[in-house]
Amino acid sequence: MSTFFNDMQAALDARLDGMDSTPVAFPNIPYEPSASTTYLRPSFLPGDTLQVTMGDTGQDETNAIYQVDVVVPRGTGRPALLDTVADHFKRGTVLTYNGTSLRVRSVSIGPAILEGAWYFVPVSINVQTYTGARS
Numbered sequence: 001m002s003t004f005f006n007d008m009q010a011a012l013d014a015r016l017d018g019m020d021s022t023p024v025a026f027p028n029i030p031y032e033p034s035a036s037t038t039y040l041r042p043s044f045l046p047g048d049t050l051q052v053t054m055g056d057t058g059q060d061e062t063n064a065i066y067q068v069d070v071v072v073p074r075g076t077g078r079p080a081l082l083d084t085v086a087d088h089f090k091r092g093t094v095l096t097y098n099g100t101s102l103r104v105r106s107v108s109i110g111p112a113i114l115e116g117a118w119y120f121v122p123v124s125i126n127v128q129t130y131t132g133a134r135s
Contacts, residue, residue, distance in 0.1 A: 004062065004100055004131045009044040011097035012066045012127070016042055019088045022081065025071075033071070035117065038081065041069040057133045063105075064127050071120040082109055082121055089125045102129035 017024055023039040025031035033039050047063040066089075072079045086107045093104040110122040 002131070002134045003098060004129070004134075005046055007098045007100035008046070008062070008064060008102055008127070008129060009066075011095040011100065011102060012044065012125070013042065014097065015089065015093075015095055016040065016066075016068060016085075020084065036073055038070070038072045038079065040081075040085070041071055041120070043067045043069075051133070052130070059130050059132060060134075062129050062131065064102075064129075066125040066127060068123045068125065069120040070123060071118050074114060074117050074119045076119070078112070079119075079121060082123060085123045089123075095127075100129060100131060102127045 013026060023033070023037060025033070025039055025041045027043065045065040045067060047065070049060050049062040051058050052061045053059045068085050070079045070081045070085060086109070089104050089107055091104055091106055095102050105126045105128050107126070108124050110124060112119060112121045
């Protein structure tokens with residue numbers, strides 16, 4: 001059984017979790033930030049998986065975006081943590097988990113969003129991996 005998607009997300013989550021002491025609100029795990037807490041909120045957004053070499057056992061290429069929202073209390077200004085996250089996942093970084101390696105292709109930020117008492121800016125980490133055909 002292949003676990004490529006789970007391995008990709010695990011590699012990215014482990015890298016983020018090891019960045020610094022900033023709390024991380026991982027998906028589907030309860031997290032309640034206090035009103036004055038800065039925290040990170042990752043989402044794994046897989047893209048298409050396409051066969052890139054010939055034959056039944058040809059390799060697949062999967063691209064994905066790992067979006068990390070840098071969340072700060074509303075009214076505290078633009079978070080400096082944006083560049084910390086971008087530097088931690090700089091272009092060319094290779095991550096491996098359970099034999100699956102992925103490469104960071106690019107890092108960019110999106111527009112800031114105000115949501116209730118929070119202000120957040122998404123950092124989009126574009127990744128790519130090549131894996132064997134699913135059996």
